[in-house]
Amino acid sequence: MPETKPPFPPTPSDSGRRLRSRAWFDNPDNPDMTALYLERYLNFGLTREELQSGAPIIGIAQTGSDLSPCNRHHLVLAERLREGIRTAGGIAIEFPVHPIQETGKRPTASIDRNLAYLGLVEVLHGYPLDGVVLTIGCDKTTPACLMAAATVNIPAIALSVGPMLNGWFRGERTGSGTIVWKARQLMAAGEIDYQGFIELVASSAPSTGYCNTMGTASTMNSLAEVLGMQLPGSAAIPAPYRERQQAAYETGKRIVEMVRQDIKPSDILTRDAFLNAIVVNSAIGGSTNAPIHINAIAKHVGVPLTVEDWQTHGLGVPLLVNLQPAGEYLGEDFHRAGGVPAVVAQLIGQGLIREDAPNVNGRTIGENCRDQPIMDSRVILPVDQPLRINAGFVVLRGNLFDAAIMKTSVISEEFRERYLSNPQDPEAFEGKVVVFDGPEDYHHRIDDPALGIDAYTILVIRGTGPIGYPGAAEVVNMRPPAELIKQGVHSLPCIGDGRQSGTSGSPSILNASPEAAVGGGLALLRSGDRVRIDLRRGSADILIPEAELADRRAALDAVGGYPMPPSQTPWQEIQRGLVGQLDEGMVLKPAVKYQRIAQT
Numbered sequence: 001m002p003e004t005k006p007p008f009p010p011t012p013s014d015s016g017r018r019l020r021s022r023a024w025f026d027n028p029d030n031p032d033m034t035a036l037y038l039e040r041y042l043n044f045g046l047t048r049e050e051l052q053s054g055a056p057i058i059g060i061a062q063t064g065s066d067l068s069p070c071n072r073h074h075l076v077l078a079e080r081l082r083e084g085i086r087t088a089g090g091i092a093i094e095f096p097v098h099p100i101q102e103t104g105k106r107p108t109a110s111i112d113r114n115l116a117y118l119g120l121v122e123v124l125h126g127y128p129l130d131g132v133v134l135t136i137g138c139d140k141t142t143p144a145c146l147m148a149a150a151t152v153n154i155p156a157i158a159l160s161v162g163p164m165l166n167g168w169f170r171g172e173r174t175g176s177g178t179i180v181w182k183a184r185q186l187m188a189a190g191e192i193d194y195q196g197f198i199e200l201v202a203s204s205a206p207s208t209g210y211c212n213t214m215g216t217a218s219t220m221n222s223l224a225e226v227l228g229m230q231l232p233g234s235a236a237i238p239a240p241y242r243e244r245q246q247a248a249y250e251t252g253k254r255i256v257e258m259v260r261q262d263i264k265p266s267d268i269l270t271r272d273a274f275l276n277a278i279v280v281n282s283a284i285g286g287s288t289n290a291p292i293h294i295n296a297i298a299k300h301v302g303v304p305l306t307v308e309d310w311q312t313h314g315l316g317v318p319l320l321v322n323l324q325p326a327g328e329y330l331g332e333d334f335h336r337a338g339g340v341p342a343v344v345a346q347l348i349g350q351g352l353i354r355e356d357a358p359n360v361n362g363r364t365i366g367e368n369c370r371d372q373p374i375m376d377s378r379v380i381l382p383v384d385q386p387l388r389i390n391a392g393f394v395v396l397r398g399n400l401f402d403a404a405i406m407k408t409s410v411i412s413e414e415f416r417e418r419y420l421s422n423p424q425d426p427e428a429f430e431g432k433v434v435v436f437d438g439p440e441d442y443h444h445r446i447d448d449p450a451l452g453i454d455a456y457t458i459l460v461i462r463g464t465g466p467i468g469y470p471g472a473a474e475v476v477n478m479r480p481p482a483e484l485i486k487q488g489v490h491s492l493p494c495i496g497d498g499r500q501s502g503t504s505g506s507p508s509i510l511n512a513s514p515e516a517a518v519g520g521g522l523a524l525l526r527s528g529d530r531v532r533i534d535l536r537r538g539s540a541d542i543l544i545p546e547a548e549l550a551d552r553r554a555a556l557d558a559v560g561g562y563p564m565p566p567s568q569t570p571w572q573e574i575q576r577g578l579v580g581q582l583d584e585g586m587v588l589k590p591a592v593k594y595q596r597i598a599q600t
């Protein structure tokens with residue numbers, strides 16, 4: 001990292017700019033407003049000398065709170081951030097971001113991503129901030145913050161709160177999120193009771209921090225580093241480690257420098273940076289939520305990126321990181337093995353990384369990561385001995401939807417043998433579907449023997465997209481009926497217009513767009529129909545004649561389309577009217593035209 005400048009008084013901005021905060025705090029042309037803006041920020045002890053010194057005013061966008069346990073440690077880290085900011089000659093102003101707790105918010109935290117985004121845009125645009133530290137962590141906090149920084153485009157740096165320490169139960173690693181899927185199967189099979197279920201699940205959360213698996217949080221924090229928005233090597237440091245506090249201090253120092261150098265998100269978030277994120281997502285076994293969030297960030301910064309880019313640039317990338325749910329280990333192990341830079345270094349060796357993409361530290365990703373060795377090759381595998389080849393997402397399309405994705409790195413041997421082992425047609429399977437309308441319907445009926453679900457049934461869930469189930473529910477990975485699990489069938493193929501948790505190891509076909517609620521093909525399916533999936537051709541189709549499909553569509557239109565439950569809150573209704581589909585990042589459509597809106 002470049003050397004830090006001396007503390008107060010600060011050196012003038014390197015770029016010779018007048019910082020935007022001076023329009024509030026030191027504007028001789030408008031003494032009335034300057035006095036009014038200034039006086040209230042003095043009332044908790046800042047001095048006029050500080051606020052009028054020209055020192056960069058640095059926002060700390062605080063996502064931690066008692067309601068957000070995954071990010072709560074940011075309340076502690078903020079102290080070290082402040083010290084870093086002050087050391088480098090800046091003034092810290094901390095403010096809250098609308099909480100988004102993945103596990104706590106009903107009906108889904110996902111609907112709050114766009115709400116937190118909107119709120120943060122207003123704050124960054126409307127207050128005297130020259131730069132901002134984005135305190136990222138739990139799944140949606142990372143995209144919400146990065147989307148807002150992209151829209152407003154003031155200098156911004158992200159600080160991950162870090163994963164929890166490894167969870168353990170009876171000598172085995174228990175990964176947060178992922179253990180729930182296993183515990184459900186154990187309980188469905190009668191091997192543990194309610195008490196045992198809770199104990200097993202709770203063992204996976206032994207400390208402050210976010211999910212220790214490679215779920216959406218670890219994925220998005222890793223990708224925020226790959227995108228260049230946080231300091232190299234900092235994403236994977238576990239929350240309680242001393243290096244996490246040290247990273248907070250360095251981050252605080254660095255954002256002040258970035259303001260002086262006028263390094264903005266639009267300088268960092270280039271198309272090359274996004275393509276690197278796609279590549280690394282495959283190599284880490286990243287979450288199926290990543291395309292939604294990464295595409296949303298790209299949309300807000302104005303970089304073209306499509307769901308097809310994920311297959312084109314990501315599918316052929318090998319899986320190198322042996323973390324649950326695709327592998328065995330957890331977040332502490334990932335950090336000790338070298339974290340994101342060690343993965344990037346391996347991929348650089350194969351020419352898979354665009355090395356010139358910049359990082360907030362002022363260097364390129366190539367310069368930052370090229371020489372990072374693997375410290376534990378059980379956790380991060382060398383690129384010539386990967387866990388899997390072709391570990392990215394397949395993008396599927398057909399008469400069921402225009403786009404859906406499937407995470408190939410979590411296709412189990414059991415799954416491959418049952419569905420993908422026909423030598424004539426090794427990458428295709430077909431089967432009869434059983435259709436559920438939303439998660440309540442699924443939970444109510446999954447164990448009903450009358451459905452006739454067998455080892456070759458394809459489970460479909462619809463009404464779970466951004467509009468049908470506001471925010472899109474994480475429900476597509478459906479466990480088979482308990483009777484089948486007892487017979488050793490641990491997963492069935494699943495298709496849905498919702499999402500699935502990044503901590504799930506299910507090879508579901510998900511994020512189907514358009515969703516049933518806006519007339520997507522899933523709305524036309526009936527239980528008993530046959531569906532064919534061909535991974536090599538990238539197709540997913542209902543096997544019924546076109547004329548029959550047209551009749552069904554006419555019948556659906558005649559009753560006013562696929563039924564939706566009423567909105568429960570004002571925001572649900574507002575978002576339903578404005579939101580796009582999952583393949584387009586589920587962004588608020590009118591928001592996208594507001595780009596680089598920061599004014600002085």
Ligand code: FES
Nearest residue numbers: 070138210211217
């Ligand atoms: Fe917050 Fe997993 S629930 S990071």
Ligand code: MG
Nearest residue numbers: 102474501502
């Ligand atoms: Mg989730």
